[in-house]
Amino acid sequence: LPPSPNPLSLEEYNRYGRQMIVDMPSPIESGLPAQLKLKSAKILIIGAGGLGSPALLYLAGAGVGTIGIVDNDIVDTSNLHRQIIHDSHRVNMLKCESAKLSIQNLNPNVNVVTYPTRLTHSNAFEIFEGYDLILDCTDTPLTRYLISDVAVKLGITVVSGSGVGTEAQLTILNFMNMGPCYRCFFPVPPPPTSVASCSEGGVIGPCIGVMGVMMAVEAIKFIVGAYTVENFEPYLVLYSGFPGTSSGQSMRTFKMRRRQKNCACCSNEPSITKESIESGSINYELFCGSRNYNVCQ
Amino acid sequence: LPPSPNPLSLEEYNRYGRQMIVDMPSPIESGLPAQLKLKSAKILIIGAGGLGSPALLYLAGAGVGTIGIVDNDIVDTSNLHRQIIHDSHRVNMLKCESAKLSIQNLNPNVNVVTYPTRLTHSNAFEIFEGYDLILDCTDTPLTRYLISDVAVKLGITVVSGSGVGTEAQLTILNFMNMGPCYRCFFPVPPPPTSVASCSEGGVIGPCIGVMGVMMAVEAIKFIVGAYTVENFEPYLVLYSGFPGTSSGQSMRTFKMRRRQKNCACCSNEPSITKESIESGSINYELFCGSRNYNVCQ
């Protein structure tokens, strides 16, 4: 049979109609061209936890064609206050498989690929290859360095979120292979005992949830062309759910540095290469200190 | 049997542990006292749509003891890009019942009460009575006036969200029966043809979703005592997912007026009373113009 002349089915027009009628300011795509870009997009979400849960649901709802999920962890009752893509019946199920079930229930048009494995220097290239965008929804600094390094080598943009307690941060790394990478911002890793590097810290569910949803907004903006090489300005957003001194919630957007000429990863003469990463000669464990972050108060 | 000396079960300690260890600045409750406040709280969410979907999930996850849901609408495929508490298998199911299923799957400790009815001047008092807090997640101005009016008469605080396109707003109304009400902000309703009153306008799912999650944050803050009669300052938050001129997303917090002495509803000599609302002499339909908002571009 010849391919259908209509690129979207009637079901898809019905499903996405309310977002397709949003009129975007130039040069952002809207309507059918934007929906087709979403449909052909391949987005990899690393971590199906507090950030990944809402990000996955909203990207699936929006009609992203292919969603990859990397997570080797299993659903635990203690996750459910914030990891709202899972549920109590799925305790002990792999998070990536639980997330896949929820996505398929919400939008069966999405092609979901699961990677029930821990991301490492030896599997990252193979997993990342072919994706248009990566969402870093992980919770340890060593993985953040690894994701940024591999994305730089493959030329993939990363939407990076994080949070603890009532605060959260958002930035875009390696935008179109010209924006700054994680090492441009943080050439030296934080000491493992430092205050906010505590992966076991407490967290208010919707505070990390706000950031997960904002990551979905940034991903959609990236796919529909809101950011261009010409207009992109490196930024870091800091969200605070309980800013204390004022009513409401606060969000600050900081103007950040551009690519650093002496960056170990994204500069013209990088000491970090695909070969050095894959061979294991960049020791992420050692570099970021022990993985025991329980020392935090 | 005598009541258990321990107010939370082992399952609840496990489930809520990661939020209970978040240390809140004084005078906000944290730990066990905060969790018990959440457990004994009764919150009414009006509208299980784009705002209500994430608000309901995060409040259920956090352990709010009783959640009421008012919605007489049914799930439609065109909702699913943003109403992530529902799914494709629940098309044509009442939204309040679909939301109840998702909440029970996420956290069976929550008592869910559903009201599959359109909120009207004749049933609002009966529905609202006994709730500690109301979330206005509705999508027509006439309902916003009705919710505010009835909440003022019953002395209930309202967290009010709204959004269209890529923007959204958040405020707290009638805080502890001393903050401004909707009529203090908007004594005269907007003409039905005005730009942003279009209930049929397009919307980007995660942009309204960010606001729904922020409503859950404000609800939790209200329950755990972040706001007091002494520190509360009326505010309006304006969120923009595609602010255009800058990278990232923007959130502005505006300082708003206090209660208005001449307010028709919350002043000392109000023309709007419980009796005038219930008798139908306040004509919300007429007051806000026709319910046909399809006139917007």
Place this chain on the structure above:
Amino acid sequence: MVKVKVEFLGGLDVIFNKERVHKVEVPQEDPVTLKDLLDYIIDNMIANKNDVPVFIENDTVRPGIITLINDTDWELEGELEYELQDGDIISFTSTLHGG
């Protein structure tokens, strides 16, 4: 003369060539009030005169539009009588009703 920044938010930018932020110089002797700024906006900034009622009703800002002076509700700042200062940010935002 006074130089201020004027913002049209919450969808109001549709009647201002879809530009949200405008640098405005009101060419008038001091004091320049917010009422004077409204007159200037009507006369000089609304692209299509048929759109004036979207912004103005009964000689003031239309009901349902929130007016802010430096991020503060204009009700706290004197409303139409407020005297503009160089560098002020005057914001107008429609209330949104979707949910």
Place this chain on the structure above:
Amino acid sequence: MVKVKVEFLGGLDVIFNKERVHKVEVPQEDPVTLKDLLDYIIDNMIANKNDVPVFIENDTVRPGIITLINDTDWELEGELEYELQDGDIISFTSTLHGG
């Protein structure tokens, strides 16, 4: 002497009596650099001297803390050599790693 606002965000407030925002006057003749401000913070603002390494390492801000001068990355403003102006907002925020 220079008067600035100093903010400790992202959890850094724990070593500053849990106060996020501080009004600071650095009692020193102009120019006052960001390096001078760091010295002032170490000497006068960190409640428990054992906490100094949480904030400072090798005579500069500890790796993993982002320093902002009026909401702009200090790398764009001269880092330690930046000369403070009255009214500047200097923010320090830990990077967060949870997800």
